[in-house]
Amino acid sequence: MMDPRRVRQDFPIFLHRGDPRPLVYLDSAATSQKPIQVIEAEARFYREWNANVRRGIYQLAYEATQRYEEARAKIAGFIGAKPDEVIFTRGTTEALNLAAFCLGETRIHWGDRILITEMEHHANLLPWQVLAQRKGAELLAVGIDSEGRLDLEDFRKKLNAKTKVVALAHVSNVLGTINPVAEIAEAAHRIGAIVVVDAAQSVPHMPLNVAELGCDILAFSGHKMLGPTGIGVLWAKSALLEEFPPFLVGGEMIREVWIERATWADPPAKFEAGTPPIAQAIGLAAAVDYLQALGMSTVFSHGQRLTGLALEGLLRRDFVEIYGPKSQEERGALVAFNLKGIHPHDVATLLDQEGICIRAGHHCTQPLHRRLGIPASCRASFYVYNTEEEVEIFLSALDRVWEVMG
Amino acid sequence: MSPYEEIILDHWKNPRNKGRLPHPDLVGVEVNPLCGDAVRLELSVADGKVKEVRFDGQGCAISQAAASLLTELIQGRSLEELRKMSEEELLSALGGVIETRKNCALLPLRALRRALAQRA
Numbered sequence: 001m002m003d004p005r006r007v008r009q010d011f012p013i014f015l016h017r018g019d020p021r022p023l024v025y026l027d028s029a030a031t032s033q034k035p036i037q038v039i040e041a042e043a044r045f046y047r048e049w050n051a052n053v054r055r056g057i058y059q060l061a062y063e064a065t066q067r068y069e070e071a072r073a074k075i076a077g078f079i080g081a082k083p084d085e086v087i088f089t090r091g092t093t094e095a096l097n098l099a100a101f102c103l104g105e106t107r108i109h110w111g112d113r114i115l116i117t118e119m120e121h122h123a124n125l126l127p128w129q130v131l132a133q134r135k136g137a138e139l140l141a142v143g144i145d146s147e148g149r150l151d152l153e154d155f156r157k158k159l160n161a162k163t164k165v166v167a168l169a170h171v172s173n174v175l176g177t178i179n180p181v182a183e184i185a186e187a188a189h190r191i192g193a194i195v196v197v198d199a200a201q202s203v204p205h206m207p208l209n210v211a212e213l214g215c216d217i218l219a220f221s222g223h224k225m226l227g228p229t230g231i232g233v234l235w236a237k238s239a240l241l242e243e244f245p246p247f248l249v250g251g252e253m254i255r256e257v258w259i260e261r262a263t264w265a266d267p268p269a270k271f272e273a274g275t276p277p278i279a280q281a282i283g284l285a286a287a288v289d290y291l292q293a294l295g296m297s298t299v300f301s302h303g304q305r306l307t308g309l310a311l312e313g314l315l316r317r318d319f320v321e322i323y324g325p326k327s328q329e330e331r332g333a334l335v336a337f338n339l340k341g342i343h344p345h346d347v348a349t350l351l352d353q354e355g356i357c358i359r360a361g362h363h364c365t366q367p368l369h370r371r372l373g374i375p376a377s378c379r380a381s382f383y384v385y386n387t388e389e390e391v392e393i394f395l396s397a398l399d400r401v402w403e404v405m406g
Numbered sequence: 407m408s409p410y411e412e413i414i415l416d417h418w419k420n421p422r423n424k425g426r427l428p429h430p431d432l433v434g435v436e437v438n439p440l441c442g443d444a445v446r447l448e449l450s451v452a453d454g455k456v457k458e459v460r461f462d463g464q465g466c467a468i469s470q471a472a473a474s475l476l477t478e479l480i481q482g483r484s485l486e487e488l489r490k491m492s493e494e495e496l497l498s499a500l501g502g503v504i505e506t507r508k509n510c511a512l513l514p515l516r517a518l519r520r521a522l523a524q525r526a
Contacts, residue, residue, distance in 0.1 A: 343466035345441055349507055350410075361441060375442025375465075404415065405467060 002294060002302045004387045010035040010290075011385055021355035024390045029173055029201060029334045029381035030359055031223045034287075038226055041286035045279040053278055054252055054269070068278050071285035072268070078288045079218070080209035081235050087271040088281055091232035092200040093123040095219035096167075098234055098271065099196050100127035102244035103165055107194060110136040113163040115193075117142045117150060117179075118371050119172040122364040124198040128167055138162075144371070148175035148324035155184065163193045170202035170213075171332035174363050174379065175324030176307070178202070178332060185214035194240070200224055204383070205303050205333050207296040210235055222280060226384075227287035231280035234271070241267035248273040291384075299384055303333030306382040306391055310335050313395040319402050323372055334381035336363070339398065342405050344378040350401045356394055410467065411501030417471035422478055425460045434521030436513050443469040443510060447476075447517045451525075455484050461514065468500075468507050473514035475499055480518065489522055491515070 008014050011033050014023055025033060051061040053068045073083040089095040108114065114128050118141045132139040140158050143151040150168075159166070166188040171178050185195040197215040202208060204225035210218055217240065222231040236244075246253055246264055250273040255263040264270045291299060308328035314320045314337055322337040339347055344360035351358055359379040362369045369376065380394060430448035437444045443465030450458040459481055461473040479499060480488055496515050497503050503511040 343441070343443075345466045345507070345510065346410075346468070349504070352506075404410070405418075 002298045002384065004302065004385055007035075007294070008385045008387075010037065012036055012039070014385065019355065024354075024356040024393055026380040026382065026386065026390070026394060027357045027359050028204075028224070028383035028386075029379065031229070032204065032226050032383055033385060034228070035226055035290050037290050038228065038283050038286045042228055042279045042283035045282045050279075052275055064278060067282055068276070071281040074285040074288050075233060075281075076235075078292070079203065079233075079235060080211055082238070084266075084268055085235055085238055085241065087234040087236070087241075087268045088276050089219075089232045089234050090230055090277070091221040091223070092198060092219045093232075095232050095234035096124050096196070096198060097127045098247040099167075099217050099219065099236070100131045101247050102240075103194060103196075104131045104135055105245050106243050107164050108132075108135045108137050111162065112137045113158075113160060114139045115142060115155070115158055115163055115166045115188075116140075117168045118144050119148070119150075119175055119177065119365065119368050120167070120169055121173050121198060121200070122366070123200075124167055124169060124196075125367065128165070137164075141367070142168075144175070144177075147326060148172065148177050149330070150177070150179050150184075152180070152183070156187065159187060159191065159193070161191055163188070163191060165194050165196060167196040167198070169198045169200075170208075171199075171205070172324065172368075173201050173334070174336045174365050174368055174377065176331035176334045176336070177324055178330055182212070182214045185216075189214075201332050201334070204291075206300040216240060222284040222287065225284075225287055226290055227284035228277075228280040231277045231284050238267070241271070244271075246270050246273065250274050252276075294384060302384060303382055304328055304331075306386055306388065307331055307333050307335060309388060309391045310380060310382070310394070313391065314398075317395075317398065317402075319406055320398070323377060333383065334379055336377045336379040338374060338377050339402060339406070342401070344376045346405060347378050347398070347401055350404065351394070351397050354393075354397050354400075356397055358394075413475070413499075413501050414468060414471040417474040418467040421461075421470065421474040423460050423481075424462065424474065426462060427458055427460050430460075432521040432524050434517040434519065434524075436517035436520060438465075438469075438509070438513060441465065441510075443513055445469060445473045445514045445517045447473070447514065447521050449480075449521055451485065454486065455482060456480050456488070457482075461517075463514075465513075466507075466510050468503060468510040469513045472496060472500055472503075472511045473517070476514045476518060485522060485525065488518065491518070 051064040053065040076083040076086040195215040196217040199220040203220040217236045223229040253273040348360035431451040432449040445463040
């Protein structure tokens with residue numbers, strides 16, 4: 001068991017706000033708060049080691065490069081990958097754009113099929129939609145059942161010989177559903193399709209090993225896992241990174257350049273044009289240290305416990321409608337819901353008056369909300385600093401919203 | 407817990423002039439695709455003044471209450487005067503609206519401006 005009260009001590013935002021009300025932050029699926037260890041690691045880089053990486057001859061630049069590459073190795077280890085397979089990006093969105101662009105150059109041709117799912121975040125829908133339009137490929141979405149689980153029969157039906165890419169979320173950012181990636185990857189690989197996983201909502205919350213997951217490409221963000229904004233990771237199997245053309249071109253990603261042609265550096269440098277987010281990579285490595293000290297199994301079970309409590313409380317209230325699986329075992333650390341007849345923005349505004357932060361809107365999943373037949377929803381999400389007491393505060397605040405508005 | 411003044415809750419729970427006119431002279435529709443708020447204003451006009459007004463819509467309490475209140479505010483007033491109607495007039499009639507939700511409150515006013523633009 002983890003003691004979130006002790007964890008909270010490490011997060012300045014819970015201590016140093018000018019607001020006398022305690023901050024009940026239930027929006028970590030949007031972005032997590034940052035522990036002092038991460039803030040300090042980033043600041044320390046600027047104070048003690050700041051220099052550009054990969055190009056300086058002097059000692060300071062050498063040390064900066066060392067720290068940057070150590071960060072890469074640590075983050076690679078966190079997901080069971082080799083350092084050279086880890087590309088730093090701006091976040092999950094850029095990573096998925098990179099994957100879609102490069103697969104478009106090498107693997108997708110006119111008439112090919114790209115499979116996604118109805119529950120995808122726009123970041124794992126639009127790159128494929130644009131690619132499909134660019135190449136004359138076909139984009140299809142696998143459906144979901146009434147409890148927001150992937151319809152595997154529909155998946156098998158839509159997976160045909162023309163399918164070149166299967167792209168899906170590991171954990172849905174709205175339904176919370178944990179998708180059976182290994183099972184899907186096995187089927188996709190049998191017909192030679194590449195499996196791309198949006199792991200933005202899973203890497204921060206559960207032990208994850210890319211080999212066990214069985215995918216070919218995986219993307220996640222630093223800022224949802226206690227790390228800084230402006231950094232994310234694209235992991236891809238070495239063979240794919242060799243085969244891919246560069247995504248962005250410019251400084252630091254070349255071998256030799258002439259006016260009319262150029263050759264590229266080896267991965268990962270080949271995919272990191274320009275000065276990378278150095279301090280952010282070091283901050284993210286500190287976040288990985290922090291999570292590993294807690295233990296990812298412990299982080300996962302803490303999220304499960306809080307989500308279970310929230311689900312139980314929401315299901316007990318007949319004025320609440322929840323979306324996604326009814327059992328916490330099938331879920332990540334979040335739950336989306338609505339108060340019957342009340343717009344989510346009204347719920348979020350009223351909770352905000354009590355210092356409770358939840359997300360309200362379409363959560364960048366308009367097709368999913370259309371499928372659910374609702375314009376928007378509320379979402380509460382949990383992380384290592386949230387307590388059982390906060391879940392109770394949240395639930396009883398919903399009762400007061402219902403009293404005022406219902 | 408309410409940042410919602412009594413007047414907002416009252417108009418939300420008991421909307422005034424909700425529905426449609428059989429033969430409106432002016433119609434304005436405004437939608438916020440981000441949250442699904444939608445307001446439709448229908449006006450009938452006589453002697454350059456609002457004779458009858460109805461609203462229809464769906465969405466959050468603030469947008470719908472603001473639409474309801476707006477129908478009361480504009481009843482009987484001249485179109486010329488309404489073209490100059492300020493955001494402040496509606497916001498203060500609502501008892502003030504918190505910064506994060508002003509956009510919702512002003513949705514019906516934008517619908518009114520669309521309706522008025524039909525007859526310059």
